[in-house]
Amino acid sequence: MVTVITGTTNKPVSSERLKDYFKSNMDLNGTLYIGYPIIGTVEGAYPIDALWVSKERGIVVFNLVEGRSLDNYESEQDNSYNKLEARLKGHRELVKKRELQVEINIITFAPSVALIPQDDDYPVCNEDTLTNLIRDLAWNNPEYYSSLVSVLQSVSSIRKNRKKREVKGNESRGAKLQKLEDSIANLDNAQGRAVIETVEGVQRIRGLAGSGKTIVLALKAAYLHAQHPEWKIAITFNTRSLKGQFRQLINSFYIEQTSMEPDWDNLEIIHAWGSNINSPGIYYNFCMNNKVVYFDYSAAKSQYGRNMAFDGVCQRAISEAVEISSLYDVILIDEAQDFPVSFLQLCYKILSEPKRLVYAYDELQNLNLQSLPSPEKVFGNNDRGYPNVQFVFEQDGSSKQDIILEKCYRNSRQALVTAHALGFGIYREPDYYSDVGLVQMFEQKNLWTEIGYSIIEGELREGQRVVLARTENSSPKFLENHSSVEDLILFKTFKTKKEQDEWVANEISKNLSEDALRADDIIVINPDPITTKEAVSKIRGILYNKKIQSHVAGVDSSPDIFFDSDKDSVAFTGVYRAKGNEAAMVYVINAQDCFQKNNIMLPSSENAKIRNRLFVAITRSKAWVRVVGFGNQMKELEKEYEKVKEKNFTLDFIYPTKEQMEFLNIVNRDISTAEKENITNRRQSFSDILQDLEEGKIYFEDLGVEQVEKLQSLLNRRKLDESSKESIKPD
Amino acid sequence: MKVAKKVLNQINQLTTDLVKMALCDDQNFPVLNGSLQNRCCVEYSNIVVSGALKNRPYHEFYREIDSTRNFNLKLLDGALVQLHYAFENNSLVSHRLGYFPNPNTVDFQNDPEMYLEDDIYLDVVDQRIVVTPMRFDYDIRDDVMKNIEHPMSHLTIGQYENCRIPVVRPLTPSQFICFIIRNFYNTALKKTYIELQSSNFSFESTITSDEKKIIHIGIY
Numbered sequence: 012m013v014t015v016i017t018g019t020t021n022k023p024v025s026s027e028r029l030k031d032y033f034k035s036n037m038d039l040n041g042t043l044y045i046g047y048p049i050i051g052t053v054e055g056a057y058p059i060d061a062l063w064v065s066k067e068r069g070i071v072v073f074n075l076v077e078g079r080s081l082d083n084y085e086s087e088q089d090n091s092y093n094k095l096e097a098r099l100k101g102h103r104e105l106v107k108k109r110e111l112q113v114e115i116n117i118i119t120f121a122p123s124v125a126l127i128p129q130d131d132d133y134p135v136c137n138e139d140t141l142t143n144l145i146r147d148l149a150w151n152n153p154e155y156y157s158s159l160v161s162v163l164q165s166v167s168s169i170r171k172n173r174k175k176r177e178v179k180g181n182e183s184r185g186a187k188l189q190k191l192e193d194s195i196a197n198l199d200n201a202q203g204r205a206v207i208e209t210v211e212g213v214q215r216i217r218g219l220a221g222s223g224k225t226i227v228l229a230l231k232a233a234y235l236h237a238q239h240p241e242w243k244i245a246i247t248f249n250t251r252s253l254k255g256q257f258r259q260l261i262n263s264f265y266i267e268q269t270s271m272e273p274d275w276d277n278l279e280i281i282h283a284w285g286s287n288i289n290s291p292g293i294y295y296n297f298c299m300n301n302k303v304v305y306f307d308y309s310a311a312k313s314q315y316g317r318n319m320a321f322d323g324v325c326q327r328a329i330s331e332a333v334e335i336s337s338l339y340d341v342i343l344i345d346e347a348q349d350f351p352v353s354f355l356q357l358c359y360k361i362l363s364e365p366k367r368l369v370y371a372y373d374e375l376q377n378l379n380l381q382s383l384p385s386p387e388k389v390f391g392n393n394d395r396g397y398p399n400v401q402f403v404f405e406q407d408g409s410s411k412q413d414i415i416l417e418k419c420y421r422n423s424r425q426a427l428v429t430a431h432a433l434g435f436g437i438y439r440e441p442d443y444y445s446d447v448g449l450v451q452m453f454e455q456k457n458l459w460t461e462i463g464y465s466i467i468e469g470e471l472r473e474g475q476r477v478v479l480a481r482t483e484n485s486s487p488k489f490l491e492n493h494s495s496v497e498d499l500i501l502f503k504t505f506k507t508k509k510e511q512d513e514w515v516a517n518e519i520s521k522n523l524s525e526d527a528l529r530a531d532d533i534i535v536i537n538p539d540p541i542t543t544k545e546a547v548s549k550i551r552g553i554l555y556n557k558k559i560q561s562h563v564a565g566v567d568s569s570p571d572i573f574f575d576s577d578k579d580s581v582a583f584t585g586v587y588r589a590k591g592n593e594a595a596m597v598y599v600i601n602a603q604d605c606f607q608k609n610n611i612m613l614p615s616s617e618n619a620k621i622r623n624r625l626f627v628a629i630t631r632s633k634a635w636v637r638v639v640g641f642g643n644q645m646k647e648l649e650k651e652y653e654k655v656k657e658k659n660f661t662l663d664f665i666y667p668t669k670e671q672m673e674f675l676n677i678v679n680r681d682i683s684t685a686e687k688e689n690i691t692n693r694r695q696s697f698s699d700i701l702q703d704l705e706e707g708k709i710y711f712e713d714l715g716v717e718q719v720e721k722l723q724s725l726l727n728r729r730k731l732d733e734s735s736k737e738s739i740k741p742d
Numbered sequence: 743m744k745v746a747k748k749v750l751n752q753i754n755q756l757t758t759d760l761v762k763m764a765l766c767d768d769q770n771f772p773v774l775n776g777s778l779q780n781r782c783c784v785e786y787s788n789i790v791v792s793g794a795l796k797n798r799p800y801h802e803f804y805r806e807i808d809s810t811r812n813f814n815l816k817l818l819d820g821a822l823v824q825l826h827y828a829f830e831n832n833s834l835v836s837h838r839l840g841y842f843p844n845p846n847t848v849d850f851q852n853d854p855e856m857y858l859e860d861d862i863y864l865d866v867v868d869q870r871i872v873v874t875p876m877r878f879d880y881d882i883r884d885d886v887m888k889n890i891e892h893p894m895s896h897l898t899i900g901q902y903e904n905c906r907i908p909v910v911r912p913l914t915p916s917q918f919i920c921f922i923i924r925n926f927y928n929t930a931l932k933k934t935y936i937e938l939q940s941s942n943f944s945f946e947s948t949i950t951s952d953e954k955k956i957i958h959i960g961i962y
Contacts, residue, residue: 551761552761
């Protein structure tokens, strides 16, 4: 059977017919690419219409003819041959002496042409004659097949372009890191496929932190732009500091593929919100184009509250717009889990048909605890009551519209399992009031396997014990083999903040002086986003006295750059700013804030929120992570980690029963947490008012006579209700 | 102690304090260039002296000195502080003390929580603010100094070409920094419990009797 990977193409009809041919000829093998590869040549980008690679026949390039006329297909065939040969010859593993060892065949596929010429040098065919043509092809060097496949699969050799490090010694951290970075350099098969696979509609890409969603999205934008330079493409995101990274990735990939610079007028890297013409955003553009009132953050916050600000303005903009004109042909959204559903809807509305929306999405990186509902719900129903968007699944359960990247390249197995164990509270001591240690759980059990865990004992069933572990398939070995477990992860509890601060400053100084790490290999993360500046100031003070440069990633005139490789300076950041960025050595400080003591008043969603911060912080680390803090709470957290280690980095727990699930925060549940937040907020402000009244800070008169009367009557009514209940209570 | 060394130490101490108070997000180390005996400067490690930007719009000027890290301190809202002192034979001959606030704070639309969650920003996110650069300059050269028109020590507000408000004497780093922090970062200052180091050390008065008769800035 031939695997078909459908990229984007300008020849939809003939592509479809070619695909159908391969789907119905089950005896053929290999992979068929539509709209891939694109070859960079001296004349610019040269896209190949379709390419079939198989062990039996080598490469067959199909030049597709959409209409009824063949024109000069002969010279097109020569052209395709020469361009592809030149490209493949660049790979030493495919060449022997001066000869390319790969058989390249060129066939023009012209399903709509009535009269097919018979020409052995320049073969032309339709569905009926293709079988005969293929039968005659043969490849004499099938031993090159696996090299050929990996050349074709590695869509790009581009990763982050940073300064090459100068490494002293073989065993230093710097040397280990260099090796690690080289190993990650190539895109794997699933990533390459996710880049190319194009859907004429909505597509979702899911994966863990470090599975390469951001790079896939960037390359996808560049790929689409290369194939369709006339399309208006937007790529948008939540974390400002990603902008520089996107631009760099797209630029280098585009040049690699096409030998040209991208046309930034048609490929916009754009914020979600935006504030003015110089700093535009999707929402801002929507407002301007549809002549609806634009809200800046302060205005939105006072209107809708802090948590609902963006949601509020997006909903309002959508409902106020009379006739929505389309602004883009493709929109790609990174970190979609951080946006309200209404923003996705807004994006959907401004897309031209067939509404190509790609959103990359990560369940567990979610800090706001708003999960995205299913695509059917997000994009609503059409006039006839059917969902606008519905994913189509193949027989094996996979879908081109729902791509899952399960390999995690950023974290070692140990770091990732630890992050999950702590994030879910797998080894947390059970609460005395609920008897549950777990803090949160996936709604769907199969999510565990989707994110790369294998069941090695028991089963995922209510009330049953289960042991989950990561395999080499989902967590490559080379990410953990470079150092001992004790060095990969270290938890440390100090008596005081001062001790912690001094230890961290000393370690950083050692990293720089002895370990051959660069300042931009290190980040220090404070999990509580609000206290960051103050929390990190003491460590920075110590570092300053040691003559080590440091900065707080934050308010910046060039906010789109997180790491500046020319800057010899250690980055300090709160957990929000850390998202989407990674470093070899990560210090998570004040981690005690991520352990909540037993508190019956604490809703599990709150506990989940602070533990998610820890998850995010730990998963920033490419190689080593230090989790430090002080006091008893930190000690408890360290104990949880010791259990993870004892269990040899597996998740060993009793799957919660339905009853226990009541106590947990459920990840990926389709309910609006906003409602809950609303109630909590009101309760808080009411108790504030009561306290102020009690302390005499405000008086009843201040609340308005009418309001007070209303309150009085409500309270009276309640009293009556209650006393009447009492009276009918049976004796 | 030689006066240059005193100034250097003071800048160092102030930088440490501001970092510890979480008022300073990025910084360069102060350095002493030249010899203490004859001519020397106290400046920051990657100083670029260039007049090329002199006539550029303020936001371009700001962006340039920011991206080249041409500053002693970068304060929490992105404002840049430059301190430059020159000495000859152990006495001060010039200083250039600049406060260059961030003209782009409106950019916080894209990441507003950073600012609004923390009330140390209260002063700087106020919408009514017009950011205003300020410079305290001091120069003893005879051909530069001109009674009233170009006082030896003067304050320039908002980069106005001929704005030179007389100042009684040259300013020490501590006098300058405290002025900036007290006036423009008051909320933040009150929130922290660390005190900025103050010092009794002060330069001699240089104001002329004519200059005293017009509005001037006193420091005694």
